[in-house]
Amino acid sequence: SSSSSSSSSSSSSSLPPTSPPSPIITTTTYKTTQCCHLTITCSSPCSSPIPPSYLKDSIEVIEGKLREEGFSLENVVHVTLHIPNMDNFAVFNANYKQIWKETTQKTEKKNIFFPSRACVTFLESKESLFLECFAFKRGIEKSLHVQSISCWAPPSIGPYSQSTTSNGVVRLAGNIGLLPPSVSLVSSPPSSSLSIGLSSRVGFETWQSLDNIAAVLKCVNSHITKAISLEIYYVENDHLKEIFHTINLWFSHHDEPRAGEEEQEEQEEQEEQE
Incomplete structure (x- = not known):
């Protein structure tokens, strides 16, 4: 596992607001030749509620770690996201959606499947964000993504699939x-x-x-x-x-x-x- 941290600088009231301080990020990686399991904890260095922008910081770290292990975000089949407050779900979800939109724009593939996702509140701390992701070399082989209202399954309200299949295993969204x-x-x-x-x-x-x-x-x-x-x-x-x-x-x-x-x-x- 690895961790990184940096300090923030304060600004006077006469200056425009500065960007949020750089987060403290800790990662753990488990890898085989075909699979990579990553966990990441992103915390505020000043014991204050974390801003939604930390989600992008976290996924950028995940992307870098995956690249080091010979994987990419396109190989991710499932994500579990713990956010500090479900009241801010809409903001975090909008950030998550934008991140995956940018990811799909970088690839030349015609059909991009979104990973399945579970999103819950992280009750232990209001100053932390936790992500867990599973990546497979073969990526997502099949995906079910229902976006419209139906009589049989709740629609996907975010950029994630209801189910993804890889290596014969089906992973469901929360x-x-x-x-x-x-x-x-x-x-x-x-x-x-x-x-x-x-x-x-x-x-x-x-x-x-x-x-x-x-x-x-x-x-x-x-x-x-x-x-x-x-x-x-x-x-x-x-x-x-x-x-x-x-x-x-x-x-x-x-x-x-x-x-x-x-x-x-x-x-x-x-x-x-x-």
């Missing part, structure tokens, strides 16, 4: 309990759970999140029972018991695809690749 047609948080039992008897807002949102995940996986010829891992972000510790209870209920009502269905899905996937 999902919350949004109702696809209205793009609003569910406030009553989802229609697919009416026979279950869910009674809490946490249960409603957990169930709807799993419905959304399952819909995206079905579209890319996969199934949630094939999941390797499931990351859960929650606000209150008191919610955890209800979340796990709802997850267990959801999986108990969603069986694995039958053998014939799996064969058909594999055949459809092979035809798409051909």
